[in-house]
Amino acid sequence: MRIAVYPGSFDPFTNGHLDILNRAAKIFDYIIVAVLVHPAKQCLFSPEQRVGMINEVLKESEHVRAIHFNGLLVDFCRQVHACAVIRGLRAVSDYEYELQLSSINKQLAPELETVFLMSAMSYSFLSSSIVKEVARYGGDVTSMVPPQVEAEMKRHFGNRQREDKR
Numbered sequence: 001m002r003i004a005v006y007p008g009s010f011d012p013f014t015n016g017h018l019d020i021l022n023r024a025a026k027i028f029d030y031i032i033v034a035v036l037v038h039p040a041k042q043c044l045f046s047p048e049q050r051v052g053m054i055n056e057v058l059k060e061s062e063h064v065r066a067i068h069f070n071g072l073l074v075d076f077c078r079q080v081h082a083c084a085v086i087r088g089l090r091a092v093s094d095y096e097y098e099l100q101l102s103s104i105n106k107q108l109a110p111e112l113e114t115v116f117l118m119s120a121m122s123y124s125f126l127s128s129s130i131v132k133e134v135a136r137y138g139g140d141v142t143s144m145v146p147p148q149v150e151a152e153m154k155r156h157f158g159n160r161q162r163e164d165k166r
């Protein structure tokens, strides 16, 4: 069984992430979406919320599950017996950071491969940060995130707007 890990912050999970995951599912037997618990970074959603949303989106897929992880990615990959890390590439601007990440991971765990998948052109400029910005100011994110994530974002920003008005 070929297990791959698809790591990231996923704050939140977007249609671009889903596109990469669907492509990876054609290559690997089982994929673990590994949600990083950032020790320092302030995320919009808690690790539990991010994992919950992703598993809700993927509930029909038997071969994909999300869980959160701490520490080094390579340690997590070894723990779950993954043979590869999946990363999506959107534009040339992603390349330098991804090269750094995959080189460090290769140094730390030579047995682990990083597999880069190109996202669809329509998602080239989509990012979690853009989605958060649009949603924060009440913009429509329907085409950017799965419906389950959209609902969660509406709940989050709706509550915040109500709190701000008080």
Ligand code: PNS
Residues within 6 Å of the ligand: 007, 008, 009, 010, 036, 071, 072, 073, 074, 100, 101, 104, 105
């Ligand atoms: O969605 P992101 O923020 O681009 O994902 C980055 C991620 C989670 C893949 C990366 O930060 C990571 O693997 N963090 C875990 C710590 C680690 O292993 N660092 C060493 C490689 S630099």
